[in-house]
Amino acid sequence: MCHEMEKIYSEGMESGEKRGELKAKKETILSLAEMGIPVNQIAKAVNLSEKDVQKWIDENLCAMK
Template structure:
């Protein structure tokens, strides 16, 4: 690395306790966001499958633990894409 500013910043992030803690915190945040996104994607897939089988929105919402409004929105979006 040729930039003294970048060298200093990298050193602070990799070689100081504060930098390591900051990077660990950021990595945990990224991981958590990814997990939440994946869980929501799976809930949406499951909800849409249930809807295709004719299950009631209220029951789907209760089973996948998502609001009825979100379930209905996903169903409506899916119908628009299918057309």
């Protein structure tokens, strides 16, 4: 039973770390976009597709309206 609990805990920690990394990437993307950096350069900087980067920028602009 202890092994199973350790596995569940480890999976939860990994999931939390991934969410934290994603949040940090989104914040970076938005900051760079506000500075006027082109989407293709932002995508390279955060190692994501231009499509995903543009989607997050667009979502943020909609949320601000």
